[in-house]
Amino acid sequence: MENDMSYKFIALGVAALVAAAPVQAQRRGTVELGAFGGATSYDNSLSINNGTGGGLRIGAFLDPRWAVEFDGSGMGAGRPVGFPEDVHVTSLSARLALTPVVTGRLSWIISAGGVHTDYGTQSSYGVSGLLGAKLALGDRVALRLDAITDYMPDRKDTNVGFRAGFSVFRHPVTRTQTVTVVGPPAPVVMRQDSVSATEQRRLRQIALEYGALRDSLSRPTLLKPTPTSSAASLATMREMIHFKTDSSLLSDAAKATLDSKIAIFRDNPAMRIVIVGNTDERATDAYNLALGGRRADAAKAYLVSKGIDPIRIEIASRGESQPIATGTSTDAQAKNRRAEFRLLVASDYLLPPKM
Secondary structure, eight states, X not given: OHHHHHHHHHHHHHHHHHHOOOOOSSSTTOEEEEEEEEEEEOOGGGTOOOEEEEEEEEEEESSSSEEEEEEEEEEEEOOOTTOSSOEEEEEEEEEEEEEEEEETTEEEEEEEEEEEEEOSSOEEEEEEEEEEEEEESSSSEEEEEEEEEEEETTTTEEEEEEEEEEEEEEOOOOOOOOSSOOSOOOOOOOOTTTSOHHHHHHHHHHHHHHHHHXXXXXXXXXXXXXXXXXXXXXXXXHOOEEOOTTOOOOOHHHHHHHHHHHHHHHHOTTOEEEEEEEXXXXXXXXXXXXXXXXXXXXXXXXXXXXXXXXXXXXXXXXETSSOSSXXXXXXXXXXXXXXXXXXXXXXXXXXXXXO
C-alpha cells in the first residue's frame, strides 16, 4: 500500500512537469511546480525504520530572492522486530524560502517553516528547516536537491531526510510601460497668449529648422554634391552604454562613448534621437522602469552639458522588458543594464564629424 502511494506521488509530479509551459525561473510572480523522491531517517523514539517515498511541491516567488513553498510527501517505512505491520508516514510543510546566492545556473536555497507529520497511529506538529540547491537545465526546468530536518517539540523527535527531483517554472506575462511619449511635436501655430514664452521659442526653433531643411532640398543646384552616408557615423550614434548594478552613474567608458556622439550631433543639426534606458531582470517592474528612466536621463544630461540642445533628445524606459541577453548569469545581466540610442529624425544621410 505504501509503495502504491509513493508511485502515485511520483506520477502526479511527472504529469505536472509535462503540463508546464516554457518560462524563465526566479522572477516575481513565477510559480514553481516540482516532484521529488527521497528517504527519511526517523527519530529512534518512534520505533520506525528509515522510510522511502516521494511527493509534490508548489511555490510562488515574491521577488527574485524570496518565495513561499508548500510540499506534501508520503513515505513507506518498516517497523522493528516485534511490531505488527509497516507504517505509511505523510508530511505537509509550509516554508518561507530565500535564495541568497546565484552562481551561473546554480542557485542555493535556505528555508524554514512549519510541518505536520502523521505516523499512522499518531500525528505531531513542529518546525522544519531546509537547505537545497537548484541546477537550471534550461529556462523552465531545474534539477533540485534538498536536505530537510523536522523537529517536533511536543515529543522532542527529530526526523532528517534527503530529496531529489525536478522543478518547472511558470512565469506571468511581462507588462511593458512607456515612461515618456517618443517623438517631437509637429509645428503648430498658436496665439501669443496661449502658451508660455519658452514653449513659443521651442516651437519657432523647430519650425525654422524644418523650413531650412525643406528649402535646402528645393534648391539642389545651390548645394554641394551630396556625400555618401557615413556608416561609421551611424554606428557611433547607435553604440550603447552600460551601467553598474542598481546605478545610473556614467562610467568613464560611457562618457567616452557619449563624447564620440557629440561631434556627429553638431555636424548634423536636423538629427534628433531617443535614448531608451534598460535594466536586468532583478527587482520589481515599477522599480526597473524608474531605474531605466534615470539611466536615460543621465545620458541626456551629459549630452546637454556638452552643448547639445535638449529639444533634440527624447528619453524613454523599457525597464526589464526587452533584454538583449537571455538567462540570469552575471554576463547576461551586465549586457541588459544599458542605454540604447535610436535615430528619431535625421536627413537622408549623416555627415561624418569634421576632422
